Amino acid sequence: MKEVMLAKYGELALKGKNKSQFEGLLLKSIKKRLLKFGDFDIKKAQSTIYVIPAGEGFDIDAATTALTKVFGISSVNRAxxxxxxxxAISKASAEYLRDELASASTFKVEAKRSDKSFYLDSMQIAAEIGSGISSKFINLKVDVKEPDVRVVIEIRDYGAYVHSGNIGGAGGMPQGSGGRALVLLSGGIDSPVALHMAAKRGLDVVAVHFMSPPYTSPMAQEKIRKISEKLCGWVGRLPVLFVNFTEIQERIAKYCPDNLSTVLMRRSMMRVAEKISVKEKCNAIITGESLGQVASQTLEALICTDDATSLPVLRPLICLDKAETIQRARHIGTFEPSILPYEDCCTVFTPKNPKTKPHLREVIAAEEKGNYLEIESEVADNYQVEVFRY
Incomplete structure (x- = not known):
């Protein structure tokens, strides 16, 4: 009995004349993600991508898990x-789902007939398969509302497919369909979630991490590597740019008002990030900021921050509370490495009494006295690149 995987579209199925462009990006993502699991063939039809193992060595268990993390796929069936x-369908239903049916008390058969030329309709298919299963598993009862096992029959163009229901996919849009953006990856809980949410909407992402040695330890950089490895399970490939931000932060601390140091730091990061974005061909900056969460994330502070760059600043978490962000971090696997006790450059220079409602004019005036604007270009030109892959 041949086993395959069905990867089904989400909102991609609603696309019009440009649908093929999105499908091409999705196929590219799937091929790259499954390459390590062995040889396979791939084809598409009826808003579904068929992944067909081509050799004995194909790891279908690992491949199925990997498919659930590819953006653009709403659900996966192993069938x-x-x-x-x-x-043949009746025999396959009893044999393929034998273990599940043998341990269950109730079941339900669902039939979907996308091939309308098939001689039975969905209700007739379900009735006949259900009757066959009941005769083989005499202790099973039918429960159409809350069955222990769902037996799903799909009559499609390429054949009949038997499985036990959908495995949830990542959803969203194929990576690269929404452009390319630079993500400020701090090492906290929030920014990895922001990166994941941005990638889910089709953005190809590049991460930048600002570090301040010797104030930040090598372990803080190692923490970013651990987070990036987790994110690669979702984005496949993630370039991370490590930027030495020490001199700028030292000058802000020396020459600028302490209560404005955080917003000044954020403005400097935005300018450096914009310069890097030009080289990396990114058209937006993404942060993990959430409205009102800390002093630098009040509306007034965000206005001052955004003034420093001409690029759009996207904030996927802007209206999430911390509990929601933590829940998402746990789901994508970045929570545990994010809470490792190694400080990043945003925390080591935190002022005692940051101003929560700064005015742009006073911020710009303080900035002009800071004696650091002229070195931002040099900082933006000297970064280390590490590329993480799934």
């Missing part, structure tokens, strides 16, 4: 495929 013949 047995047989010819479109009711006796």
């Amino acid at each position: 047995a495929v047989v010819e479109k013949d009711m006796s």
